[in-house]
Amino acid sequence: MDAPSQAAAGVHAGHAHAAPTGFIRKYVFSLDHKIIGLQYYFLALLSVFVGMGLSLLMRIHLIWPEANIPWLGHIQPETYLTLLTMHGTLMVFFVLTLAPQGGFGNYFLPIQIGAADMAFPVLNMLSFWTTFVAFCVMVAAFFVEGGAPLHGWTGYAPLSALQSAGPGEGLGADLWIISIALFCAASLMGALNFITTTLDLRAKGMTLMRMPLTCWTWFVTAMLGLLAFGVLLAAGILLLLDRNVGTSFFVPGGLVLSGNLVKHNGGSPLLWQHLFWFFGHPEVYIAILPGMGVASQLLSTFSRKPIFGYRAMVYAILAIGVLGFLVWGHHMFISGMSPYSGFAFSIMTMAIGVPSAIKTFNWLGTMWGGKIRFTTPMLFAIGFVSLFVSGGLSGPFLAQPQLDIQLHDTYFVVAHFHLIMGVAAIFGIFAATYYWFPKMFGRMMNESLGKAHFFFSFIGTYAIFMPMHYLGMAGHPRRYSSLSEVGFLHDLMPLQHFISIVAFITIAAQFIFLFNLFWSMFKGKKAEMNPWQATTLEWTVPSPPPHDNFGGMVPVVNHGPYEYSVPGAPTDHVMQTDPAGAVSAH
């Protein structure tokens, strides 16, 4: 170590902390961003299997309403609504928000920018454990009297605001709101940490424009979280007050529920929708942006080519972040909101297609003329691009209010958001898992199992969600526990059958992943320091990295993040830390 970097290490140590020795401080109440990242990841893994289990029950009920499920018996219509509410809530909050940002972001942001830890390790720990409590409170809703709420993950008032509006709207709904409020508080802590870390702890030479695109997406996602979760937190508190203290933020006067006059006056149900979607739309980008970062990183790495248009990619991420806050009203075209607002929100929504298209073009441009290695993480990154395109392109239908009149609240919407924010984001998580697993656990995942998992998931996803577009166009409303009561839905039953059968197969295939994950942790082939010949900082440290990431050294960055196949360079990849002058500076 030369003198200047030793001096820098001294400064740096201010952010670091000594390695703990006891089990509890090392693995439970850990301050190490890597352990916290893994804690987030495994919490998301638990949530995704619970959420998937709920969707399995829904798919069974839709095609075999008389089925006798162990412990549950016949699923009642209200139980079906409970399943979809909890499925949506768990997936959106505890999977799509946690895994990409809390999990991979926590683990790899500090390493990729050359820091020893996050800026605020205690806050980081607090953020995870608050999230964990939120998860427990959410799951507890299943077990209280009346069960979990049935108001959908969007919790529209007054259905969510009145205890007598339906089964599950009692204590279950209170727990649901408290859980989300805790989740918001935890996310705010996390967001502060990510932003500060990105701005303050970058290693020497790691300029903003040399950050891997993954860091850009975690950074912008954190800013979205900071602005969006605060609003949801406020909305949640108001809803809790309406339910329990007798305030009327969301409940107007003159309501009659099951023959009883409701004692509220002066609230507005649309206020909830505005607040909820002011959070809810940015949330879509919170879920998908890190996936975009991962896709960019992987497409470049496995094509052995620099990312096409790095700067344009950064601007597109920022544009998506800004526009993401200006489009929430497109969820409310037929809510009774002014039709003039609908027109304005519609234009902003179509505009957000532009940066999204830039990203797609640039991903194709990155692969074009490359030398693609079809590893499992690469397959999932390619799958991400395909799903992102397919899910994105149903957007222009829904974004035009004159078409949304027919499609709103039908299966077309279900298809749209599952492809783009659900499965595309999940493919980003899978890609990241297969890619970073060797770094996190020091072993490789099995490639054959990985490829089988990819093809089952990729084909299965399309076979499940493409037909949902057809259902929606035929007018099938979403959140229907049965098709029996509406005549024009009877003809759609064969499609529902097809979707359920494919869903069973695709869900079963996820156990290939689960097996591969845990088996490889102990039995996988030992991983080298840089098994993918990638260029970013995490591949310059041992697998898994030491407690302070760089073993007391402070990396100095001399190159951009994606210098592959540089003419004249000795290998086909130039590490970010390689000495300057090895290639023309970038």
Add this chain to the structure above:
Amino acid sequence: MGLVLLVVIWLITLLSTYYFAIDKWAMLPLASAHGPAMDSWFHTTYIVVGIVFLAAQIGLGWVVWRSRDQGDQTKVTYSHGNTKLEVLWTVLTAIIFVGLNLAGARIWAESRFQGAAPGAVKVEVTGLQFAWYFRYPGPDGQFARTKPELADASVGNAVGIDDTDPAAKDDFVVGTLILPVDREAELTLRSQDVIHSLFIPAMRFKQDAVPGLMIKMHFTPTKVGDYEIACAELCGLGHYKMHGMLKVVSQADYEKWVAQKVAEKQASQ
């Protein structure tokens, strides 16, 4: 592996497009005056988006196969991008997406920016867990005031009409929406408990009924017949069975029916 991916992506793309194109699970045959413009715009969007979808997915499959690792003879093009291309496709997508939006906006404006013309048939629609009620004002054209404390389906006054209001004399409430053909209908949507949404697919009509709001909407049915109504906003455990019917009849039949209903109402008082 590149070839396998190409085949899988292309097959998925072509199969999806095929099923979109044959329209096997079609929208219900339309029967309203504003419907044809919506359906034709749907098809325009469909073609534009379809072309982009095919181009992007076919292109993806092809790029992936074309750029596969073919051993040592593969020469990687070292490039950080191409500003001209970036500008080209940014401008192009902006024109396509925003242009598509602006070109279609008049359809939304025509149906929503203006109210119903004078002389439209007035009906008040009330949603409550889990039924639709339709109130007609009778010959006086006035809806009597309602009071929530009077609402009680068990005494036949589900929407809470205040009988002390003189306008209540000829108001009548039914469970099926009956409208005359080729005459504009003005619906006033309200809800008594939670949010519901009146969805009449054949009319290409959907509008939330929001507690606390009186939302006025209008459309003109163009074909005599029976059409299903569904609730499109999650409203509780019976959401899936909050089903209703719209019956479109001739003008003469409509007038006869109204007269009969008013007579029934007055006989009962």
